[in-house]
Amino acid sequence: MIDLDDTDRAMLRALALDGTLSAGELGRRFGLSQPAAWRRVRRLEEAGVFAGRRPDVDRAALGFGVTVFLGVKLATKGRVSLEDFERAVTAIPEVQVVQQVIGLFDYRLRVVARDIADFERVLRRRVMTLPGVGNVEANVLLTEERRPGPLG
Structure with missing residues (x-):
């Protein structure tokens, strides 16, 4: 530190x-x-304080007007199913963030889509067909306030 x-x-x-x-x-x-x-x-x-320098991309300007957070509970747990799920989910371009978490779900995903119909397509054809997927809960992002974090 x-x-x-x-x-x-x-x-x-x-x-x-x-x-x-x-x-x-x-x-x-x-x-x-x-x-x-x-x-x-x-x-x-x-000192590693900066994790990287990336442009802040306006997803809506690129046509991605919907952001959804998905909680994913795997149906089966084991080293093979975790690795298979992670490998498959990171190959989906609409999935922007994959976080392994502790709680009600095993993973939290940030998914972008053009609209709700496009999100439904991604959910049905891509996410729900991933290896080991059990329960999925979706939360649609309405607004986002960006804060720099605990720097003061």
Whole structure:
């Protein structure tokens, strides 16, 4: 774990909102020189604080207007069925996130679709035919508020 000061936390909040900020812009915002800001960002990167830098894709702009969270309970459990399920579910392009969880379900999936009819097609033809699938519960995303996380 890395020790963060107030400036590090402020820079992380700013980068969480806009990952394209340059070291020069960060320096101007937080009263640092460009090289000092760059060194701070580099230290955070080397410490593994950043999981990666990816563009924030607007799914609706690409025609994917529906997001559904699926809870999946496997009918049978065992090492082979977990691996078979994981391998098969990650091959479905509409499945954006696969999380193995503890609780009522074994997995939580984030699925995107063009509309409800498209989601129904993905559910019936792809998800429900996966190896080991038992119960499935769907929760349609209505709104999403993005927060940078516990950085303060």
